[in-house]
């Protein structure tokens with residue numbers, strides 16, 4: 001038995017620190033380490049403190065973001081923008097956040113570095129992403145990172161242990177289930193699942209008493225606060241959610257997973273940043289890229305894990321998204337049938353649905 005936090009627990013702490021603007025130390029090979037701050041939550045004092053340490057801090061961004069900024073990414077998916085001597089917090093935010101890109105088209109020329117531990121820089125961006133912040137991190141290479149972390153009471157993340165944990169899907173545990181009569185079906189039951197990594201909980205809504213021996217009518221729904229709760233006309237999520245529940249109610253059985261992967265996994269704040277870019281004329285995929293994200297950052301392995309833990313191994317999947325089908329099949333859930341789900345097209349979301357069909361391979 002040990003009271004010392006394990007790597008999963010350390011990562012959860014690191015995420016909380018970054019959201020609060022507290023720096024984190026990432027330890028690499030031997031004595032090598034980097035000090036990181038999430039660009040989005042860094043304040044002027046911490047930026048000044050970082051500079052006072054000397055060395056050559058960089059702003060690590062994704063190649064997606066670098067492309068918009070016309071900055072050279074020397075390391076495939078990663079670019080390290082050198083901090084000019086007079087870089088202010090506004091400069092840092094201007095690189096990290098595309099909000100004023102159109103107003104300030106020339107943010108450069110930006111010098112990008114080829115040196116430094118690319119693995120640690122990638123880890124810094126990954127941590128910012130998992131904290132649902134903009135994918136940009138201020139990073140300073142340092143020796144003696146362990147002592148520095150201890151002296152300043154900072155979370156120390158050993159990179160070699162962190163990598164595999166961040167790649168894997170966290171185990172989920174059932175917390176509680178209770179009866180929930182709904183408009184769509186009186187015989188409803190809501191199950192709560194909690195991941196071991198301290199991340200968002202996910203839900204399963206079981207309708208009727210679906211047999212575990214036959215393919216179940218199933219839907220993997222990704223959280224969409226704007227569509228599900230506010231009835232946004234920009235997407236089709238609300239009608240899809242209610243349509244799927246109604247279809248299961250009519251059939252007398254089904255299971256809908258409500259996965260808390262808002263904004264295709266980038267979080268609601270970043271999704272609203274994407275919406276703001278969409279108002280500047282970019283489509284849903286371009287907006288994600290300009291922010292530095294991939295088109296879709298969701299992890300559908302979570303869905304397969306929940307279905308299996310509930311005893312379902314075969315599904316009739318309500319979806320238009322071929323990626324969901326592939327991920328289920330790859331992770332032990334057989335999709336015996338795809339059941340199309342086409343509801344809620346409006347004049348506001350027609351372009352959005354067309355982009356998903358053209359660029360993300362959605363079936364019409």
Ligand SMILES: Nc1nc2c(ncn2[C@@H]2O[C@H](COP(=O)(O)OP(=O)(O)OP(=O)(O)O)[C@@H](O)[C@H]2O)c(=O)[nH]1
Pocket residue numbers: 220221222223224225235236237240261262263264265266271274275284288318319320321324356362
């Ligand atoms: N980043 C981003 N996320 C969005 C946008 N519009 C909707 N979302 C999110 O997209 C997710 C819904 O995914 P969809 O692509 O509509 O549908 P799908 O679940 O992949 O596929 P289907 O099963 O066919 O519905 C939810 O998490 C929404 O919050 C957007 O413009 N940008």
Ligand SMILES: [Zn+2]
Pocket residue numbers: 224226227228235236237238
């Ligand atoms: Zn939506």
